[in-house]
Amino acid sequence: MSLNIIVLAKQVPDTRNVGKDAMKEDGTVNRAALPAIFNPEDLNALEQALKLKDMYPGTKVTLLTMGPARAAEIIREGLYRGADDGVVLSDRAFAGSDTLATSYALSAAVKKIGNYDLIIGGRQAIDGDTAQVGPQIAEKLGLPQVTYAEDIIKAENGKVTVKRRIEAGIETVEAPYPLVVTVNGSADECRPRNAKAVMKYKRAAVPSEVAADEAKKAFVEARPYLQIGEWNTETVGADLAQCGLSGSPTKVKSIQNVVFTAKEARTVENTDAALEDLIVELIANHTIG
Amino acid sequence: MADKNNLIVYCEYEHGKVADVSLELLTKGRQLADRLGIKLEAVVVGDKLKDIEKEIFPYGVDTVYKVEDARLYPYTSLPHSSILINLFKEVEPRIAFMGATSIGRDLGPRVSSALHSGLTADCTSLEIGDYTDAKSGKEYKDLLYQIRPAFGGNIVATIVNPDCRPQMATVREGVMKKEVRDSNYTGKVVDLDPSKYTDPTDYVVEILDRHVEKSKVNLKGSPIIVAGGYGVGSKENFDLLQKLADTLGGELGASRAAVDAGWIDHDRQIGQTGVTVRPKLYIACGISGQIQHISGMQDSSLIISINSDPEAPINTIADIVITGKMEDVVPKLIKYYKKNSK
Numbered sequence: 001m002s003l004n005i006i007v008l009a010k011q012v013p014d015t016r017n018v019g020k021d022a023m024k025e026d027g028t029v030n031r032a033a034l035p036a037i038f039n040p041e042d043l044n045a046l047e048q049a050l051k052l053k054d055m056y057p058g059t060k061v062t063l064l065t066m067g068p069a070r071a072a073e074i075i076r077e078g079l080y081r082g083a084d085d086g087v088v089l090s091d092r093a094f095a096g097s098d099t100l101a102t103s104y105a106l107s108a109a110v111k112k113i114g115n116y117d118l119i120i121g122g123r124q125a126i127d128g129d130t131a132q133v134g135p136q137i138a139e140k141l142g143l144p145q146v147t148y149a150e151d152i153i154k155a156e157n158g159k160v161t162v163k164r165r166i167e168a169g170i171e172t173v174e175a176p177y178p179l180v181v182t183v184n185g186s187a188d189e190c191r192p193r194n195a196k197a198v199m200k201y202k203r204a205a206v207p208s209e210v211a212a213d214e215a216k217k218a219f220v221e222a223r224p225y226l227q228i229g230e231w232n233t234e235t236v237g238a239d240l241a242q243c244g245l246s247g248s249p250t251k252v253k254s255i256q257n258v259v260f261t262a263k264e265a266r267t268v269e270n271t272d273a274a275l276e277d278l279i280v281e282l283i284a285n286h287t288i289g
Numbered sequence: 290m291a292d293k294n295n296l297i298v299y300c301e302y303e304h305g306k307v308a309d310v311s312l313e314l315l316t317k318g319r320q321l322a323d324r325l326g327i328k329l330e331a332v333v334v335g336d337k338l339k340d341i342e343k344e345i346f347p348y349g350v351d352t353v354y355k356v357e358d359a360r361l362y363p364y365t366s367l368p369h370s371s372i373l374i375n376l377f378k379e380v381e382p383r384i385a386f387m388g389a390t391s392i393g394r395d396l397g398p399r400v401s402s403a404l405h406s407g408l409t410a411d412c413t414s415l416e417i418g419d420y421t422d423a424k425s426g427k428e429y430k431d432l433l434y435q436i437r438p439a440f441g442g443n444i445v446a447t448i449v450n451p452d453c454r455p456q457m458a459t460v461r462e463g464v465m466k467k468e469v470r471d472s473n474y475t476g477k478v479v480d481l482d483p484s485k486y487t488d489p490t491d492y493v494v495e496i497l498d499r500h501v502e503k504s505k506v507n508l509k510g511s512p513i514i515v516a517g518g519y520g521v522g523s524k525e526n527f528d529l530l531q532k533l534a535d536t537l538g539g540e541l542g543a544s545r546a547a548v549d550a551g552w553i554d555h556d557r558q559i560g561q562t563g564v565t566v567r568p569k570l571y572i573a574c575g576i577s578g579q580i581q582h583i584s585g586m587q588d589s590s591l592i593i594s595i596n597s598d599p600e601a602p603i604n605t606i607a608d609i610v611i612t613g614k615m616e617d618v619v620p621k622l623i624k625y626y627k628k629n630s631k
Contacts, residue, residue: 015440103402127440129562130410135366135398144494145366147395161497166391168303169502171363175494186555249407249453253420253434256445265594265604270613276625278609287570287591288513288537289630 002058003155005049006113008106008121008134009042009063009078011071015126038074041122043190045183048152049120050082050191056155060084064109066094066102072206075228079201080193087113087229088206089236093243099128101247103136108236110141116178118160123148123182131182138180145180146173150187206230292352293380295328296321297455299373299387299396300345301364302335303501307344310388310462315348317415317465318386324417325431327383328352332376334369336362342478349470351477358483360492363499364392367491368483370399375486377404382455384433386415389459397459407450408457409435411561413464413584420449432456442561442581463509463565506540506556512569513539514589516559518582519546520575520596521615527552529619530574536623542566544582560585574615578603595619 013034046063053059063078063086065071075086089109097105110119119141124131131147138145150170151163155177164171165184203219204226210216220226233243241247268278283289296318300311315331322329328351333341335357342353356372373396377385385400387393389411401408414436420429433456435448450456508514515534517527527541534541542559543552559566560582571589576582578594578601586592587606594607595618604610611618 013440015443098407099398100402100405100407103398128410130398131394132398132401132408132410135395136402138366139370139399139402145395145399146494147366148391168391169500171496171500172498173365173494173496249405249450250409250435250448251420251422251451253447253449255439255447257443263606263608265607265610268609268611270611270618272621272625275611275618275621276629278611279622279625280629282570283626283629288626 001156002056002060003052003117004115005052005059005061005118005120006110006116007042007046007049007061007063007078007083008119008137009046009065009074010039010122010125011036011065011067011074012039012125012127013037036070036073038077039122039125041124041183041185043122044185044187045120045122045181046078046081046083047188047190048149048181048183049118051188052118052152052155053082062086062113064089064106064113066090066106066109069206069208069230072204072209072228072230075206076201076204077193079204080198081191082194082197085229086204087231089231090206090208091232091243093233093238093240096245096248097243098248098250099130099132100136100249101243101245103133103140104242104247105233105236105238106133107137107140108238109231110137112231112236118152118155118177119143119180120152121180121182123184134180134182141178141180143178143180144175145182146175147182149181149183152181201226204228292328292330294383295330295351295380296325296384296386297330297332297377297380297382299385299393300331300333301388301390301392302333302341305337307333307341308388308390308462309467310390310393310460312344312348313462313465313467314386314388314460315345315350316468316470317460318384319349319470321384321415321417321433322349325383330354330380330382332356332373334361334372335364336360342476346475347469347472349474352479353476354479354481356481356483356486361483363496364395365492365494365496366395366399367494368487369396370403371488371491372481372483372486373400374403376481377455385455385457387457387459389461393459397457401457404453404455406453406455406457407448408459409437409448410459412437412458412460413445413561415458415460415465420451422451427451433458438561438581438584442579442584461565506554508540508542508557508559508564508566511540511566513537513572514542514559514566514568514570514586515539515572515574516542516544516576516586517547517553517574517615518544518576519550520577520598521547521552522575524552526575526616529616533572533619533623536626537570539568539570544576544579546577546579573603573607574619576603577601578606
């Protein structure tokens with residue numbers, strides 16, 4: 001038995017280690033100062049898909065991402081780690097999409113890929129932390145969902161068994177597929193790149209990446225396995241009214257840089273005497289003890 | 290049958306008690322409903338809901354919708370979503386809130402997707418205000434301002450849903466304050482027939498096993514918190530912080546960077562994507578002070594920052610700054626506390 005799995009992945013700015021130059025003077029984000037990375041929990045999701053591929057030979061793992069053409073970088077990254085195929089969904093019409101418009105576009109692309117058993121994505125992306133796109137896609141496709149997954153244990157007889165981690169503890173659930181699963185960061189880390197796969201796929205590209213270079217273009221065109229899909233609203237038959245800003249019920253009213261009111265801090269020297277005085281003071285005013 | 294265009298809160302419950310986050314949302318909901326001159330409603334979905342309204346009414350709730358069926362507890366996505374989608378179509382709430390928990394964050398997006406209504410996750414503030422659409426110039430009165438940090442907490446965005454209803458938002462536990470409006474407040478109970486709001490095919494996900502583990506970590510309730518960041522440098526150094534926390538009778542917390550580094554469990558994360566805390570004493574060790582972290586602890590009464598970098602951003606909001614290596618300072622604090630506490 002083999003499965004068809006679509007892995008949803010996003011290329012995100014690395015917001016975790018934001019340096020001083022990450023914000024511009026006017027309070028907007030300086031995206032150029034932030035490296036673009038494979039969203040961490042989407043890597044956890046990819047690992048679950050690759051694990052199922054190991055368990056059920058013949059399983060096909062297709063990566064789907066929405067973003068500019070350079071998001072093909074994360075498709076290549078996925079191919080290096082064991083994915084079979086990838087699609088970049090890219091169109092100016094998607095600009096300004098909120099989570100709902102994003103899930104509409106992605107669900108249109110999922111339908112176009114078709115014939116899927118599992119759709120697996122990270123729980124959330126680090127640039128928004130909303131965790132909304134997975135469940136919204138599930139609803140748009142009329143599928144059940146399992147969120148906060150930590151381990152997809154098995155997929156047999158039309159049912160998937162998943163362990164999920166929630167505040168109340170751990171749940172093991174069984175759900176029929178097709179199914180949408182979103183994976184928690186506490187799941188297994190993604191396996192590293194495979195040297196052979198890197199050799200095989202390092203020249204994989206979307207058409208727009210090689211369009212300007214005849215030699216590269218010819219090289220990719222002669223090798224179907226190097227062709228990463230590049231789809232737009234037309235390819236997936238998306239209704240423009242539901243894409244981008246016009247398809248987004250939420251609007252950003254304003255954005256502010258976060259400024260905290262600075263306090264007058266008192267300095268305590270890092271000496272035995274000063275630290276003992278501080279402790280004595282905190283005990284005396286009942287802050288501690 | 291129903292009142293329309295009110296503010297509704299989806300109430301979670303576990304161990305027969307309504308979750309704190311839901312009561313916090315009811316408190317905020319009552320304030321906003323007063324401001325808008327509308328009613329506050331609550332919906333509870335589950336099993337054994339007898340008398341649950343008694344826990345809810347004191348927060349100033351006018352209507353409690355109850356949907357009871359053995360199959361509705363524990364929570365699964367589809368039946369709970371169907372109930373909310375169908376109920377919302379009927380009562381057309383103006384505003385809907387749910388907790389930013391593993392339930393609310395599973396349920397909210399599904400409901401918003403079906404109703405094509407916007408949803409803003411993890412709001413840190415909710416207000417009412419006006420909005421003018423920059424393109425069309427159309428003016429909107431009394432919208433819900435859904436305010437949340439974005440971009441890893443580096444900016445704060447105010448989001449509105451001008452045209453779609455309900456205006457939906459989730460909020461994490463501990464962000465809003467819980468306050469009883471009137472212990473004698475009472476409203477009406479509306480029992481809804483689960484079979485009219487769900488479809489038999491909604492019950493396809495089966496819970497095989499459920500280990501309920503009460504979290505051992507009680508950051509929210511602890512008056513003293515010792516927290517470590519990326520500057521702590523290792524798991525071993527976190528053991529040292531644990532020792533300080535134990536000595537002072539406090540809890541150990543961490544910034545997202547330390548959690549991401551794998552030095553400490555996720556349930557100890559303080560900040561926008563973790564827990565919001567307001568202890569009496571907050572000792573920040575090796576925490577640089579990213580906004581994402583500060584937004585979750587800035588209301589602490591006394592903040593001590595121990596950092597080898599005198600320019601660390603956290604020092605600007607600290608009350609006391611100790612410049613030095615935590616490996617060096619923390620053992621001294623332990624030593625002098627032991628010496629002086631008796």
